[in-house]
Amino acid sequence: MLEDMYVRGTQVNYYFVCKTKLWLFSKNVSMEQESDLVKLGSLLQRQFFGREEKDVSIGPIAIDVLRRGDEIEIVEVKKSDSIEKADYYQVLYYIYYLSKFGIKAKGRISYPKKKKVVEVRLEENKAIEEVLEKIAETLSGEMPKPEYKSYCRKCAYFEFCFCG
Numbered sequence: 001m002l003e004d005m006y007v008r009g010t011q012v013n014y015y016f017v018c019k020t021k022l023w024l025f026s027k028n029v030s031m032e033q034e035s036d037l038v039k040l041g042s043l044l045q046r047q048f049f050g051r052e053e054k055d056v057s058i059g060p061i062a063i064d065v066l067r068r069g070d071e072i073e074i075v076e077v078k079k080s081d082s083i084e085k086a087d088y089y090q091v092l093y094y095i096y097y098l099s100k101f102g103i104k105a106k107g108r109i110s111y112p113k114k115k116k117v118v119e120v121r122l123e124e125n126k127a128i129e130e131v132l133e134k135i136a137e138t139l140s141g142e143m144p145k146p147e148y149k150s151y152c153r154k155c156a157y158f159e160f161c162f163c164g
Ligand code: SF4
Pocket: 017, 018, 019, 020, 021, 146, 147, 148, 149, 151, 152, 153, 155, 156, 157, 158, 159, 161
C-alpha cells in the first residue's frame, strides 16, 4: 500500500472529524493557519513539553513530540478530547507509518488541559488500513456536502461551508 504512505496524519484525523474538511484540506483549500485553535495547540505543546524533541517531520507525518528510549514514543498534544477517536487514529497511523520502515513505536495522546492521557498501540494493521482506503475513496469523489455539526463554528472552513 505504497500510496498510503503519502497520507498525512491530519487527514486521518479529519476523516473522523468531517469528510468535507478532509476533502478541502486534501485539495489544498487551506485556511487552518487562520484558526486561533491551531495557535493554541502550538502554545500548549511548548508549555507542557519544553524539553522534548518537538515538531518532528518524517515524510508526510508531523509528530508533536518524540521521545527516544528503549522504544520510541510519539506524543500528540490535543486541546480537547471531544473527538478522541480522530486523535486515536491519527496516532495509530503514525505508529503504522513508522512500522513500515521497521521502526517500533508506541503512542500517547496528551490532553494537558484535562490532565488526561490515552495510550495507543498498534496491535494489527487492518483497522488503520481500512481507514486509509476510505480516505482514498473520499478523495476520489466530489466534495462531500457540508453537514452542520456542533463544532462547525470553530472550524476554519465555517465561512466557506455555510456563509457562501
Ligand atoms: S465547517 Fe463543519 S462541515 Fe464545514 S468543514 Fe468544518 S466541520 Fe466540516
